[in-house]
Amino acid sequence: MFDQGNTAYVLITAAMVLLMTPGLAFFYGGLVKAKSVISMMMLSFGAIGLIAVLWVLYGYSMVFSGAAGGAGATEHFIGIDGVIGFDPTLFSLNALVDQANSATKAGYPGLAFAAFQATFAIITVALISGAIADRAKFGAWMVFAGVWATIVYFPVASWVFNFTLGKDGSVVDGGWLARMGLIDFAGGTAVHINAGSAGLALALVLGKRVGFAKGAYKPHNPPFVMLGAGLLWFGWFGFNAGSELAADGTASIAFINTLAAPAAAVLGWLVVEKLKDGKATSVGAASGAVAGLVAITPACAALTPFWGMVLGVVAGAVCCLAIDLKFRLGFDDSLDVVGVHLIGGIVGTLFIGVFAYKGIGLIYGGGFHQLGVQALAALVVMVYSFALAYAIGWIIQKTMGFRVTNEDEIAGIDTAVHGEEGYVLLDERV
Template sequence: MNSGDVAWILAASALLCIMIPGLALFYGGMVGSRRILNMMMMCFGGMSIVAVLWAVFGYSLVFGNSVAGAGIIGDVTEYLGLDKLLAADPAAALPGALFAAFQLFFAGITTAIIAGAAAGRMKFGAWMAFSALWATLVYFPVAHWVFAFSSPDGSVVGGWIVNNLKAIDFAGGTAVHMNAGIASLALAIVLGRSAGWPKSEHTKPHSRPLVLVGAGLLWAGWFGFNAGSALTAGQSASVVFLNTAVAGAAGLLAWAAVERLRLGSASSMGAASGLIAALVAITPACGAVSPLGALAIGAIAGAVCSLAIELKFRLGFDDSLDVVGVHLVGGIIGTLLIGFFATAAAPNKVNGLFYGGGFGLLGVQSVATLAVLGYSFVVTWIIAKVLNITMGLRIHEADELRGIDMAAHAEEAYLSDEEPVELGSPHRA
């Protein structure tokens, strides 16, 4: 093992961990002041329950030898409980335990992203049950398709998208962002609209500074997300790091420019959203394109996603925090544009249409996109429907209008100095 590579993936894993509070702040600032605690708890709670499942059987389902060599799901018994990772493998490039920890955060953040579509109106218990079922039935299989490489000698068979189809997804445009985005659409449809949507006062963002702070933390974490996926501290990670930086900046500027042209001013919320949309789009493409290609993908994502968030009003679904408009649309943009902007000079070493590669790569990327979207939407819709029938998804409308924080957690985020606090109350400072 190269100690530099091990140190880099340890650091990248820590950067990934920062994305959880980053997402919580990003989403938390977007909701009303009486919804922020629940929103943040959904992020931390979803991450935590997925981490437990990951240790018990999730890692095995994703990175275990593919059952019957079909490339659909890993062998659940191979790494059950992760005890097998306690012993060092002298032939491995990284400690197995470190790789498992690194990938754990991918699973957790993907699930937490979906919380933005259910802000302020979903029972916390129902959300936790949904997180567990969704990770098991949707994320783990799709991650196996996309992230589980077969071994060169054929002794380990991985997922069908990465090995048979040979689609390019360097860090998770399909398994993470499109997957979470289309799942958010399915959940939002089953969950229904917020009370008073789309003009209710209680759905307005209460802290734009928190949104910007959260976006900044997410940007920092994204370097671990993307550059860490190189799994070495070398040229590939460096190129990916650069592409991630410039794409995010281009997306922020593009969204701001579109807002300025359409609405007369560039908002802080728009800038933060443009940054995230571009980071989403560059995630699958970060190892396949040049810095100029990264700039183009980031700018296209920022501009298109700024328009895509209007779809929820036109189509009538309540995607509270624009997960569909940013993660679904941004993920599709980034995955498909690989077919145009990929260059063999980049780490993935494949040419797209603009570099003489023809339409073949675009076709491969399209098949991967459709497969993930179709599977994730159908299974997520079924999960949400079953939970709605058995335990109910929605809180009472009165609690929703009052603010979910008190109803779900018996706490408030902000208390005035004049408000009396009873001894033993959960509201004590």
């Protein structure tokens, strides 16, 4: 018997999360130079097209294979019936259709859950693209996105999101990080640390942009940046509160924390920016909101609103300082995927170990155990994603080439790669 309320909730929040990727396209697109805006936005839209198809073909089966999976997993793995049996015509479409007519314990179809999780895969891949802005070939990016999703995101998502709960609420089966006791409600490890580590790897593989130096690149369209941040924030309510998969009290906690933490992070970022650079900027406000959203993602259901705001202030301040690491350490992370998503994801993941309520966090008498679990999970995902992303990117660079020529980079890669311009200010027919 289907619960129409929960079914509607899951489907609506899935649509909200999908909107985050076009929002990210605007956010990233406004940060690059005017002659690269089409290329930057296309990396996000390319991710939507490719990862959605791979998810239906085999991604869902990889992530939620076996008996585990609180939302009703399948017995399919890599799109094939069973681990040994071989039926190349089924892929995971068969598993998805089967679940259209079966309700989970929460009363929504398993197919709705599959759609919700697809949007997580899409946004995670799209986040990486900010690290290689202004200098990446579209075709090479698509190859990287497909391979990375297959051998990095899908396995890591299974480690974190594929689990079965026992009667007492503990994880009794599923991915090994979930069984270990990791608290990651909506993807601090599987999404943000994962994407941030891959972004660092690709930034190192592709090397620095021509003329890389502090202050050399200015966002060409701050209103785009703020529009993108607004769309991201809206979609993030679906990302975090939607991860409860039911319209209940836990979803309400996640929702209020998704409001309070990024709001506090805006203030934290702007204060540090004012002290550091002398001005509080619109791009800083937008970046602070995203930093707070990243940090609260794993912790949104584990913190009281007060500690959620504390996390937001900390994340906004820390990430504002962390974006300068690329100049000190000499890697060109174009749009601060490392400084915001990797660092913000780590801050939020570790914060749980200290401040999670209900006797879990250190200050609530939970001891150091949860902090150790959170730290180990963050480290494992970071190393796994970085190593494989570096290897994939290096192979692509050495074979088909990942980076555009210096001439195309200087001229602006929109016309060279896509044959389009973001802004046509003069009609050439006149």
